[in-house]
Amino acid sequence: MLFVWILNGKKAKHTAFIVVAAFFAALVAFVQSESVAVFSTSQGPKALSKVQTNKQQVALTFDIGWGEARVKPILKFLKKENINATFFVTGEWVDAHPNLIDKIKKADLEIASHGMKHNTYTSMETNDIKNDILQAKQMINKISGDSPTFLRPPKGKINKDVLNVANKLNQDVVLWSVNPQDTANPGHKKIAAYVLNHTQKGDIIRLHASDSAKQTLNALPLIIEGLQDKGLKMVSLSKLVSDAKVKSKTLE
8 A cells, every 4th residue: 555645835845944954953063073073082172283184185374473564465465376275363463453354354364363462372371371362362353253263372382271271262273284484584495395395185384474474475386386286275274174084183
């Protein structure tokens, strides 16, 4: 015997809505589980320096703590070449340069936190670390409208206390796997060569857009061309993390 279930129009729409809602709920849960897998292990929260991925992509990141002379031409170049990147900015810099934050936003580039005052967290008390992280997040949100979840502690200095505080504040700590030390200004060709010789899929490249990085702009064309020749695509940090393998573990 064949049974046929017939739904009237109103009930059919209601059922369809439930199905769609369930789908998106499952999707959100899956994405959140990926993020948890990337930024934590059974031993607790971890700092991310690289992701495990099957995709030929890397994250280009820039730290900014002071000045505006370098960031303007870097933004212009990235826009011209249609390159994605993530900018880790201090709260104090954001407060002093709202016009540049606007340019970063208009270029569809990602904004992340680099702390409030660029003080070393590992030499600070727990409550002071918390206040610095919160102040930076609030300032970035006030100026940009964004509420960053990625945090690169000043100078990349971390310990368990820093990781635990950041985790409780829903901040994901991000370091790097490729660091050409561009603020030492060793020469733009040396900066580019280091990046190209050390970068593979899943890497997080650390550069600077502060005034102290005098040669980074000249290194960028070589870096971009070289990475593209290697078949690597530059994506935002969010994109790199969301495409990471669920079973990947983070590196300190």
